[in-house]
Amino acid sequence: MILHCDEAKVSRGYRFSTLTTTIFGASDGLVASIALILATMTHGRRVVLAAVIGLLIAEGLGMAASQFLSDPRRNLRQAVIMGVATSITIVVPAVPWLFSSGNTAAVVSGVIALIFAGLISRARPGGWSTWVQTYGVLIGVGAIATVAGRLT
Numbered sequence: 426m427i428l429h430c431d432e433a434k435v436s437r438g439y440r441f442s443t444l445t446t447t448i449f450g451a452s453d454g455l456v457a458s459i460a461l462i463l464a465t466m467t468h469g470r471r472v473v474l475a476a477v478i479g480l481l482i483a484e485g486l487g488m489a490a491s492q493f494l495s496d497p498r499r500n501l502r503q504a505v506i507m508g509v510a511t512s513i514t515i516v517v518p519a520v521p522w523l524f525s526s527g528n529t530a531a532v533v534s535g536v537i538a539l540i541f542a543g544l545i546s547r548a549r550p551g552g553w554s555t556w557v558q559t560y561g562v563l564i565g566v567g568a569i570a571t572v573a574g575r576l577t
Contacts, residue, residue: 442503444548448548450506451545453514454510455514458480458519459518459570460570462477462519463574464574464577467577473522474519485511489504489508517537518538535567538567
């Protein structure tokens, strides 16, 4: 019976670790992507798409590598989860830029980012304060990136 309880603890810990990794990767990718999109949007569609491709390579692979290297067990599965979660939230908000540009694409990207932020907030433990934190960071970074983009 003790073995069964230990297995249950390990299973819960594993699921929590996977969820935490997914949330962290998705949050990081989302904030980086929306900041990059808003900072480069005045420079045109090609610049936004090129920047997002660069971000995908640097951030998507970088987060996976960091997860792998920071884990003493060198858990490749967790590293892949981190990289995929980060990469999805980098790419999806940029999809409108494949079909449009300017304010229209920026607004659609923003709506996508807000939806992802809601999904991330829902997955995070902690109640309403996690919603405030998640949306606060996204909106704050987005505002700073927008101002910075207008200055260049």
